[in-house]
Amino acid sequence: MNPEVTMLLSNYVIKYVFKEVLKNRRIHLKQLRESLTEAPEIRASLSKEPELQTALSEPAAKKGITDAVFADVVQKKVADAVQQLKTAKLIDERPASIEDFNTYYVTENGLNAERELRQTATV
Amino acid sequence: MSKSYSLMADAVSGVSASGFALSGFIAVGLSLLIALIEIPSKSKSQLRACMGSPSFFYWLVLSFGNVVTTLLAWLAVVKIPASLMPFYPPLAAFFGVFGFETVLKNTNITMFDRGVLTIQNWIEKGANAAVAAAIAKQEDINEQEQDVLIKQLMKLSETEINTRILTKTGDPTAVTNLNAAATASSADPKLYKVFQLVLTLNRSERAALLTHKK
Numbered sequence: 001m002n003p004e005v006t007m008l009l010s011n012y013v014i015k016y017v018f019k020e021v022l023k024n025r026r027i028h029l030k031q032l033r034e035s036l037t038e039a040p041e042i043r044a045s046l047s048k049e050p051e052l053q054t055a056l057s058e059p060a061a062k063k064g065i066t067d068a069v070f071a072d073v074v075q076k077k078v079a080d081a082v083q084q085l086k087t088a089k090l091i092d093e094r095p096a097s098i099e100d101f102n103t104y105y106v107t108e109n110g111l112n113a114e115r116e117l118r119q120t121a122t123v
Numbered sequence: 124m125s126k127s128y129s130l131m132a133d134a135v136s137g138v139s140a141s142g143f144a145l146s147g148f149i150a151v152g153l154s155l156l157i158a159l160i161e162i163p164s165k166s167k168s169q170l171r172a173c174m175g176s177p178s179f180f181y182w183l184v185l186s187f188g189n190v191v192t193t194l195l196a197w198l199a200v201v202k203i204p205a206s207l208m209p210f211y212p213p214l215a216a217f218f219g220v221f222g223f224e225t226v227l228k229n230t231n232i233t234m235f236d237r238g239v240l241t242i243q244n245w246i247e248k249g250a251n252a253a254v255a256a257a258i259a260k261q262e263d264i265n266e267q268e269q270d271v272l273i274k275q276l277m278k279l280s281e282t283e284i285n286t287r288i289l290t291k292t293g294d295p296t297a298v299t300n301l302n303a304a305a306t307a308s309s310a311d312p313k314l315y316k317v318f319q320l321v322l323t324l325n326r327s328e329r330a331a332l333l334t335h336k337k
Contacts, residue, residue: 025167025258026265028322030304094262096269098310101318105262108255115247 005113008088012045017081021091022114026105029078036074046073085110142212143194149216150193154186157220158253166254168261177256181249188246193219268333269321275332276317284316291323 009015013036020035021027027035036042082104085091090110094103106114158181162173196219200211207214276284285298294300298316305315324332 026262092259094266096318098308098315098318100304100308100310100315101322103262103265105258106255107259108252111251111255112248115251 002113005088005090008084008090009113009117011081013042013077014081014084016042017078018085018090018110021085021104021106022110026103028100029082029102029104030100032082032104033071033074033078036078037071042074043070046070046077143197145212146193146197146215146219147190149213150189150220151186153216153220154189155182158182158185161250162253162257165250166257166261168257169264172261172264173253173257175253175256175260177249178253181246181253184245184249188243189220189223192223195219196222268329272321272324272329272332273314273317275335276320277314281313281316284313284320288316288320288323291320 009018016036016039017032020032024031082091082093085104086093088109089107090113091104092107094105096102158178159170159173162168162178162181163170166173193216196215197211199218200215203211203214279287288297288301289295301316301319302312305312308315
C-alpha cells in the first residue's frame with residue numbers, strides 16, 4: 001500500500017472517519033460529527049487537545065463550556081479529516097447547499113485500501 | 124504437471140464435451156446471480172445503480188474464475204456414482220462456483236497456483252471497482268431525488284415541518300436542536316429541518332413525494 005496512505009491512517013481521528021465512511025458507504029458531515037462526539041475512545045483521545053485541557057480546568061459548573069469546546073474541536077478535526085481523505089482519493093464528496101448535509105462516500109481507492117489494511121489486520 | 128494432466132484426463136474420460144459446456148454455462152449464470160446480489164449488498168445501493176460497465180467487467184472476471192474452478196470441480200464430481208451422471212454438469216457448476224476457495228486450496232496443479240491466485244486478485248479488484256461505481260451512481264440518484272423532495276417539503280409551513288420532525292423522531296427537543304444547529308451553520312432553519320426530514324423518510328414516503336412532484 002501507498003506509504004502516504006498508511007501514514008494518513010495512523011491518525012486515530014482520520015482512521016475513525018474513514019472507518020465510518022467505509023461502514024456506511026455514504027455518510028453526511030453532520031452524522032460524522034455526531035458519531036465522533038459519541039465515540040468514547042475519540043472523546044478520551046481528544047481530551048488531550050490544548051483547547052479542551054483549558055476548558056477542563058474550569059469548574060465543573062461550566063460543563064456547558066467543555067461541551068461547546070469539545071464540539072468545536074470535533075468540528076475542526078472532522079473537517080480536516082475529510083479534506084485529507086479526499087486529497088488521498090480514499091473518499092469523495094457531494095456538496096449540499098448546507099454544509100452539514102455534504103455527503104462523503106468511499107471510492108475505489110478507499111475500498112482497495114480497506115482490502116490491503118484488512119490483509120495486514122490494521123483496520 | 125503431465126502426471127496431473129493425465130490424471131484429470133482419466134478422471135473425466137467418458138464425459139461429453141457438451142457436459143463440460145453445460146457446466147460452464149451454468150457457472151456463468153450463477154456468477155451473474157452472485158454479482159446481482161453482491162454488488163448492491165456491498166455498495167448499499169439500488170440495483171439500477173449497479174448497472175454499468177464496471178459491474179459487467181466484474182461479472183466477466185468472476186465468470187472466468189468460476190468456469191476454471193467448475194472445470195477443476197469435475198475431478199471430484201466424476202467420483203459420484205455413475206447413476207447420477209445426468210446431474211454432473213450442474214453439480215460441477217455448483218461445487219465450482221460455491222466451492223471456489225476450497226477448490227483453489229485443494230488443487231495440486233502447481234502450474235496454475237500462481238495463475239489462479241491472480242484471478243482471485245482480479246476478482247476482488249473488479250468487485251471494488253463495481254461497488255465504487257455503484258456507490259457513485261447511487262449518489263447521482265440520491266442527489267436528483269433529494270432536490271425534488273426538498274422542493275416538495277419546502278411548500279409546507281414551518282409548523283407542519285416541525286410536527287413531522289417531532290412525529291418522526293419522537294424527541295421533544297428535536298426541533299429546538301435542529302434550530303440551534305441551523306443557527307450554528309448560518310443556514311435557513313426551515314431548509315435545515317427539511318434536509319433533516321428528507322433523511323428520515325422511509326421508502327414509501329419518498330416514493331409518495333416523488334410521484335406527486337409538480
